[in-house]
Amino acid sequence: MKYKSVFDIIGPVMIGPSSSHTAGAARIGRVARDLFGREPEWATISFYGSFAKTFKGHGTDVAIVGGLLDFDTYDERIKESLEIARSKKIKIKFIEEEAITNHPNTAKIIMGDKGGEMELTGISIGGGKIEIIELNGFVLKLSGHHPAILVVHNDRFGAIANVSNILAKHRINIGQMDVSRKEKGKMALMTIEVDQNIEEAVLSEISALPNIVQVARISD
Known part of the structure; x- marks a missing residue:
């Protein structure tokens, strides 16, 4: 999950105009996929603050689902991630939350399959950087930038x-x-x-x- 250059975040191979709303969202989704350990059968994704207001225009929905599919930030398949998820019969639901959070770019993912489910909350702090702040009710601070x-x-x-x-x-x-x-x-x-x-x-x-x-x- 490394960037080769700044263009991997904001360049033509990355969807959307905002590294916070696209590259950051993709990283949140991919960390969730890593921690779940497999591809989910369904996911409910709640957006808060700025994410909730602009997620369609900035491609946040496409990016976070791309992460759930294990696509890196510079993977061009992110652009078709919603269609790919549908073709795999992965049920995706988006919720625009009105609650006020401590950070404007906040996403909560509840995902699962027949083997279990997981809940994760992450924030995009700018430049493609993220923090995972909650996992299954545990408070934590995980950057996702290191093993x-x-x-x-x-x-x-x-x-x-x-x-x-x-x-x-x-x-x-x-x-x-x-x-x-x-x-x-x-x-x-x-x-x-x-x-x-x-x-x-x-x-x-x-x-x-x-x-x-x-x-x-x-x-x-």
Whole structure:
């Protein structure tokens, strides 16, 4: 999910006139796809603030669905993403929300299939940059610009240290780490941005640890 140049964001291969409303939206959709781990069968996408007012004119709807289809920001297929989604029988619903949010370019995606569903909220902060601020009710701050792993775990002593030890054993450097929990002693979420892509074997090792519920990754 890297840009080769500024033209990958605002140039002719990118839909729409605004990097915030198109490239940023595509990145939000693609991070959601990465964390869900597969192509969804349906998605309900709610736009807030500026997104809600201009999403059709600026191609925000097309871009965010392109991200859900795993298209990068400079992929020309983004222009046909709504048609491609329909051809795959992916049900897409857009909602223009009137609620006021902390950031004008906010999108909430609820997506799923027969195997489950996921809810994610992201903001586009300009120049194609984004932050994921909520995942399944957990508050977080994830840029999507670096490889990362998200670990859902029981809020127990030693859970964080065990994950850190595995990353250290594999010589994986942690760039940023945040922990969020809904309630003391219940479920918690580790968000760990790292300096390199995480191999499947490392994810499996983390998944096998005590108190680990689910592990997902975002690759560079």
